[in-house]
Structure formats: C-alpha cells, structure tokens
Amino acid sequence: MTESPFADVPASNVYADVATVMKETGIMVGQQNNTIFNAGEGLTREQMASVLVRAFDLESLGGDPEVIDLNDSSDVHRENILILTEHGITQTEDQRFRPREVVNRGQMALFIDRILTNVHAE
Structure with missing residues (x-):
C-alpha cells in the first residue's frame, strides 16, 4: 500500500x-x-446520492422532478439528488428528500437494490 x-x-x-x-x-x-x-462518520442522504450516481454512472433522464426540500441540500449534491429522483430511487410521497439525514445500512441496501432492479436490470 x-x-x-x-x-x-x-x-x-x-x-x-x-x-x-x-x-x-x-x-x-x-x-x-x-x-x-x-x-x-455517517453518510448523509445527499452524500449518498452523489456516491450512488458516481458508482453506478447514473445520468439525468432530462426530467424535472419535484423535490421540495432541494434547497436544504449542498450545491455540490443537488444534481445527483435530482438524478436519483428521476430514476425513482428516492421517491417519497411528500416529495421530500431529507438531504441532511443520515442513511443507515438498511436504507443504503434498499437504494442499491432499487438501482440494480430498476436501472441496471437487463
């Protein structure tokens, strides 16, 4: 090393x-x-969005998803939050992403499963 x-x-x-x-x-x-x-340290939801978008090479679908708390996120993560939302990975009934909340292991596993099932399924 x-x-x-x-x-x-x-x-x-x-x-x-x-x-x-x-x-x-x-x-x-x-x-x-x-x-x-x-x-x-824990991983916030906004950080998780950027990690997942980078790890799985997700791109914008050209949509305009509604995320009502997008302005609560850091500028550097906003585009990635929108990309996850476009792909249906982080949909919530109230259109809130909750960017500053910490993601637990179960939630992270669920997000990865959604990507593998909905985005990278053959």
Whole structure:
C-alpha cells in the first residue's frame, strides 16, 4: 500500500485501501478540499446520492422532478439528488428528500437494490 490520499486515513488504517479505491475511481472524493475521508462518520442522504450516481454512472433522464426540500441540500449534491429522483430511487410521497439525514445500512441496501432492479436490470 502506498501513501493514503486522505489526511485522516493513514496507510496502516484498515480503511486505507478502500478509501484509496473510492478516491481513485471518483466515487468518494473526500471533504475539506478532498483531503478528509471521515471513515467513522455517517453518510448523509445527499452524500449518498452523489456516491450512488458516481458508482453506478447514473445520468439525468432530462426530467424535472419535484423535490421540495432541494434547497436544504449542498450545491455540490443537488444534481445527483435530482438524478436519483428521476430514476425513482428516492421517491417519497411528500416529495421530500431529507438531504441532511443520515442513511443507515438498511436504507443504503434498499437504494442499491432499487438501482440494480430498476436501472441496471437487463
């Protein structure tokens, strides 16, 4: 293992190889000017949107989905939230995405299943 690309993940850390792959593939680029991985922190729904869009190469369908709390999200994640919504991955009855809420493992698994079933199904 070479040097880790994140200041908070030394090369000896159990997450170092995975964090390096995430950065090299562009799936997780890091925080604070791409220098911090935050391996021990939860993933917000807006961060999850960007991770999933990058990981599965999702693109906009050209629609205009209604997400009434889109302005509560960070600028960097807004397009990816809309892309997930267009694909029906994050549909909610009240059109709220709740960008700052933390995603648990079960929710993340559900989002990945929706992508595999609805978007990447052959």
